[in-house]
Amino acid sequence: MPVPPTSGRLQWTDVPTALRARLEDALGAPVTDTVTPGGGFGHQLAAALRLADGRRAFVKAAPDDDPLTAANVHEAAVLDALPPGAPAPKLLGIHHAANWTAVVIAHLDGPHPDLSPASGxxxxxxxxxxxxxxxxxxxxxxxxxxxxxxxxxxxxxxxxxxxxxxxxxxxxxxxxxxxxxxxxxxxxxxxxxxxxxxxxxxxxxxxxxxxxxxxxxxxxxxxxxxxxxxxxxxxxxxxxxxxxxxxxxxxxxxxxxxxxxxxxxxxxxxxxxxxxxxxxxxxxxPAPPDCAPTSTxxxxxxxxxxxxx
Ligand SMILES: Nc1ncnc2c1ncn2[C@@H]1O[C@H](COP(=O)(O)OP(=O)(O)OP(=O)(O)O)[C@@H](O)[C@H]1O
Ligand SMILES: [Mg+2]
Structure with missing residues (x-):
């Protein structure tokens, strides 16, 4: 299993070439850019992919012997089974290659909600x-x-x-x-x-x-x-x-x-x-350096x- 990088999360370039190729094939365009959202606690890949045609998709991926893969597969089954209108992104697919599994989810565009009294x-x-x-x-x-x-x-x-x-x-x-x-x-x-x-x-x-x-x-x-x-x-x-x-x-x-x-x-x-x-x-x-909790x-x-x- 690859050692998580110091950024705390696996990156797109850590994903085996065969799985990256499988994902690009399924998505129908090459990946030109990836953004890993800050925060969170997981060490797996969890990144927004930008494709050559401008579309975006969110992908979570880890080696099959990483317990997070079972969690990702469970999440995929849940996304697929939620009732219409549930406040969740759509599941786009699950892909396996080189003993890794990737779950592809519709990309959501925006910040985390603001739970303060000033916000709705x-x-x-x-x-x-x-x-x-x-x-x-x-x-x-x-x-x-x-x-x-x-x-x-x-x-x-x-x-x-x-x-x-x-x-x-x-x-x-x-x-x-x-x-x-x-x-x-x-x-x-x-x-x-x-x-x-x-x-x-x-x-x-x-x-x-x-x-x-x-x-x-x-x-x-x-x-x-x-x-x-x-x-x-x-x-x-x-x-x-x-x-x-x-x-x-x-x-x-x-x-x-x-x-x-x-x-x-x-x-x-x-x-x-x-x-x-x-x-x-x-x-x-223990927490990766960029995942240290803030005082708030x-x-x-x-x-x-x-x-x-
Ligand atoms: N479909 C999506 N579209 C855009 N951004 C997303 C999407 N799903 C998740 N994110 C962002 O990516 C971050 C990490 O995703 P997620 O929480 O699913 O990963 P995780 O590794 O299971 O998380 P954790 O670190 O909480 O265990 C989220 O905090 C959120 O900011
Ligand atoms: Mg999370």
């Missing part, structure tokens, strides 16, 4: 989630994710913090540790559901496309579950982006994705915050997909 992007994201989770996942989607375990279901942390409370735990949390551990203990039984769950929803896994508006990318962790998971996982991110916690609490009570199941929403948010409080006290994981970003891998039970 957060409201648009909630509306998308309300719509996406308003009915059960269609059968092809449920089949595509049927073998994928829900990492969100394994979230916890208050149980461990209750057993050994850290000295630096905020008094508001310390005083409520038994209650938090009890709420969290209810989560696994409430984590089942038949709605579409993206499972890793963060601003850097969304693009505000100039034609489609806010669109979710990186569906590698998609599963089924209760409607609240993606919407509730946004709550702490919105607070980090400058929203008042009281406003977010009102949103959780008002939006169908969360309001229809307040017990699951509360249990999920308790398990998620327990996970963060516990994991934030562990040593930082959410904790690395703080989303449900990062669960390490």
């Amino acid at each position: 992007d957060a409201g648009q994201t909630w509306a998308l989630l309300d719509k996406l989770t308003s009915s059960p996942a269609p059968a092809p989607y449920a089949k595509a994710v049927s073998t994928t375990p829900s990492t969100a279901a394994g979230l916890h942390g208050w149980d461990e913090l209750l057993r050994d409370p850290p000295a630096d735990l905020a008094p508001a949390a310390r005083d409520r540790l038994p209650q938090l551990a009890e709420l969290e203990a209810a989560w696994p039984a409430l984590a089942r559901g038949n709605r579409i769950v993206h499972g890793d929803l963060r601003a850097d896994n969304m693009v505000r496309d100039r034609h489609l508006g806010v669109t979710f990318v990186d569906w590698a962790h998609a599963t089924t579950g209760p409607a609240c998971i993606d919407a509730a996982s946004l709550a702490p991110q919105l607070v980090l982006a400058g929203h008042a916690p009281a406003d977010i609490a009102r949103l959780l009570c008002d939006h169908p994705a969360t309001a229809t199941n307040p017990d699951a929403t509360t249990a999920f948010l308790t398990a998620l915050t327990g996970h963060w409080h516990r994991n934030a006290r562990k040593p930082a994981p 970003a959410p904790p690395p891998r703080a989303s449900p997909s990062s669960a390490t039970a």
Whole structure:
């Protein structure tokens, strides 16, 4: 397996010639330029290709013995099975050559959404989630994710913090540790559901496309579950982006994705915050130089997909 370059991600020139040729053949034009978006945590190729005729396509690729290839193939199956109108780019194809696999996805044109109160992007994201989770996942989607375990279901942390409370735990949390551990203990039984769950929803896994508006990318962790998971996982991110916690609490009570199941929403948010409080006290994981977290970003891998039970 090639060693990831210091930029943190494999580049187009790291892809075996046979696979590059296969992709150019399938796309119908030579690749003239590639742009690797900044940020993210993966080491695979994830790049926008510009073709000689001006079209663009997004490609994710890795060697077949890299675990990210299985994740990319899962993402491709999910993209192919999402219902019409889902906020996701279209799958254009999967290609194999030289023991590598590439997934080609329609290119989205725009920045990550701005989740701050000054922008309408957060409201648009909630509306998308309300719509996406308003009915059960269609059968092809449920089949595509049927073998994928829900990492969100394994979230916890208050149980461990209750057993050994850290000295630096905020008094508001310390005083409520038994209650938090009890709420969290209810989560696994409430984590089942038949709605579409993206499972890793963060601003850097969304693009505000100039034609489609806010669109979710990186569906590698998609599963089924209760409607609240993606919407509730946004709550702490919105607070980090400058929203008042009281406003977010009102949103959780008002939006169908969360309001229809307040017990699951509360249990999920308790398990998620327990996970963060516990994991934030562990040593930082190694990160490539250009992927170092900034002071304003959410904790690395703080989303449900990062669960390490
Ligand atoms: N279809 C697309 N069109 C344009 N840009 C995209 C598209 N899909 C993803 N991106 C951009 O590329 C970045 C990396 O893509 P993605 O998140 O799918 O890769 P990943 O390696 O699975 O990510 P992570 O680093 O979060 O594990 C995204 O943060 C986004 O900025
Ligand atoms: Mg991503």
